[in-house]
Amino acid sequence: MNAPTQMIARLRSAVPLQLDYGGPTIMNKPSSLTYFERDMASVVHPQTNLLKHLQTGPTIVTHGEGVYVYDDAGDRFLDSGAALWCNSLGYGSERVARVAYEAMQKLTYFQLFRGYSHGPAIDLSERLLQIAPVPMSKVLLQCSGSEANDSAVKIVWYYWHGLGKPERRKIISRQGSYHGSTCVAISLTGNSSYHKSFGLPFDGFIHVDSLNYYRSAKPGETEEQFSQRLADALEATILREGPETVAAFWADPVQGNAGALPPPKGYFEKVQAVLKKYDILFVADEVICGFGRTGSMWGSQTYGLQPDIITCAKQLSAAMLPISAILMNEKVFDVVKNESNKQGAFVHGFTYAGHPVAASVALEVLKIYDEMDIAARVKSLEPVFLQQLDGLTDHPLVGAVSGVGLIGGVEIVKDKETRASFDAGVDIGGRIVENARKNGLILRVASNRIAYSPPLIISEDEIVDIGTRTRAALDDTLAEVRAL
Ligand SMILES: Cc1ncc(COP(=O)(O)O)c(C=O)c1O
Numbered sequence: 001m002n003a004p005t006q007m008i009a010r011l012r013s014a015v016p017l018q019l020d021y022g023g024p025t026i027m028n029k030p031s032s033l034t035y036f037e038r039d040m041a042s043v044v045h046p047q048t049n050l051l052k053h054l055q056t057g058p059t060i061v062t063h064g065e066g067v068y069v070y071d072d073a074g075d076r077f078l079d080s081g082a083a084l085w086c087n088s089l090g091y092g093s094e095r096v097a098r099v100a101y102e103a104m105q106k107l108t109y110f111q112l113f114r115g116y117s118h119g120p121a122i123d124l125s126e127r128l129l130q131i132a133p134v135p136m137s138k139v140l141l142q143c144s145g146s147e148a149n150d151s152a153v154k155i156v157w158y159y160w161h162g163l164g165k166p167e168r169r170k171i172i173s174r175q176g177s178y179h180g181s182t183c184v185a186i187s188l189t190g191n192s193s194y195h196k197s198f199g200l201p202f203d204g205f206i207h208v209d210s211l212n213y214y215r216s217a218k219p220g221e222t223e224e225q226f227s228q229r230l231a232d233a234l235e236a237t238i239l240r241e242g243p244e245t246v247a248a249f250w251a252d253p254v255q256g257n258a259g260a261l262p263p264p265k266g267y268f269e270k271v272q273a274v275l276k277k278y279d280i281l282f283v284a285d286e287v288i289c290g291f292g293r294t295g296s297m298w299g300s301q302t303y304g305l306q307p308d309i310i311t312c313a314k315q316l317s318a319a320m321l322p323i324s325a326i327l328m329n330e331k332v333f334d335v336v337k338n339e340s341n342k343q344g345a346f347v348h349g350f351t352y353a354g355h356p357v358a359a360s361v362a363l364e365v366l367k368i369y370d371e372m373d374i375a376a377r378v379k380s381l382e383p384v385f386l387q388q389l390d391g392l393t394d395h396p397l398v399g400a401v402s403g404v405g406l407i408g409g410v411e412i413v414k415d416k417e418t419r420a421s422f423d424a425g426v427d428i429g430g431r432i433v434e435n436a437r438k439n440g441l442i443l444r445v446a447s448n449r450i451a452y453s454p455p456l457i458i459s460e461d462e463i464v465d466i467g468t469r470t471r472a473a474l475d476d477t478l479a480e481v482r483a484l
Contacts, residue, residue, distance in 0.1 A: 146180025253299025259449025
């Protein structure tokens with residue numbers, strides 16, 4: 001047995017996994033092992049090297065407060081990513097907990113299938129339509145961002161079937177995007193590392209060029225010219241594939257997975273003109289941009305998007321309970337409605353979608369956003385935040401910075417002049433993340449960029465603290481790589 005397997009065998013024999021079936025209650029015997037050990041014996045972690053994890057073990061997060069989380073050693077970390085772009089309101093809301101408690105007492109669960117409904121789903125859908133960035137007609141509630149995108153693909157296909165054009169099936173998205181982990185949502189995702197060993201993406205999911213101006217612009221090309229080149233390339237792709245076979249274009253207004261990358265100037269204006277020309281549906285994935293993150297309620301408002309369909313999740317409920325939504329305009333709903341009549345029903349649904357407790361929580365979170373005027377708050381913090389990013393540009397490891405609202409990205413380079421990146425073996429991202437942790441900061445590196453998305457309740461002082469701790473982490477990392 002190799003070392004990890006041995007460790008697991010040891011833990012398995014030590015952990016009292018058998019259940020007591022003697023009495024009316026079934027419970028685990030108390031374990032003398034720590035959570036650290038029990039995690040390695042029992043938990044599979046998403047987006048994790050599972051073999052390495054058996055050697056390094058987990059970081060056990062015990063609780064949070066404001067923008068900080070604590071581990072089981074009592075160490076405190078400023079979470080500059082709001083735990084996967086989720087914790088807009090930070091941690092521990094008694095107000096929302098009370099709403100969940102009351103909702104659970106009133107209607108633990110009921111489905112929305114076959115015409116059943118309940119107040120929380122109606123109230124939340126109505127509120128989403130009121131605050132939508134463009135006129136929207138109906139809302140389909142789901143449980144996660146992946147489910148929302150997956151279901152939206154089905155809606156797009158259903159729409160084209162309804163119009164008698166089932167050959168309109170191909171979906172175009174962009175390199176650098178992330179749209180979720182279901183088989184279809186990951187097929188939309190423009191990152192081959194998510195496809196390897198799964199035999200994905202499915203056929204008919206096409207990924208056009210990355211939007212990274214710093215990395216991909218030609219010498220002397222302005223941002224507007226770069227955007228025009230991307231729009232021209234999109235049009236060439238549509239013509240190559242055959243416009244009559246293209247169903248929809250998918251875009252996240254700011255690309256989280258590309259390292260919190262805002263679009264280049266003029267990009268969406270030029271791209272939308274192409275979509276209009278070929279009558280292609282536009283789906284905006286607002287899973288990370290929705291609800292104030294970009295300094296407007298929606299990324300679509302910040303960048304002038306006119307989507308037919310919007311998907312959203314995460315900050316919708318400040319991630320206090322899982323819930324997501326698809327908003328569709330009347331053009332789409334009208335066809336979907338008639339097609340469902342033709343087929344006898346809209347045969348799609350997830351048991352937990354529109355869960356009354358989750359919907360009640362989301363509604364309360366939206367009320368809190370209203371009271372805080374969340375988008376205006378983010379807009380007012382944007383200059384302080386961008387100033388912190390700008391302050392890092394003199395660092396030898398920093399090539400460029402960009403950001404919007406409370407989203408920021410920092411390009412990591414080995415050489416500022418040539419813009420060369422470090423070899424993969426150096427694991428520069430892993431080093432920066434680890435050194436940030438040593439400096440009390442949780443940060444994320446994606447696509448060779450530090451990607452910030454702090455809780456929206458963050459204060460100016462805490463934003464400055466992110467800048468200070470990042471610099472310390474970069475200094476420590478530079479010393480390390482110079483010593484290699
Ligand atoms: C833009 C975007 N879309 C979709 C998703 C998938 O959401 P979920 O993890 O809730 O399925 C994510 C997750 O990070 C995302 O960033």
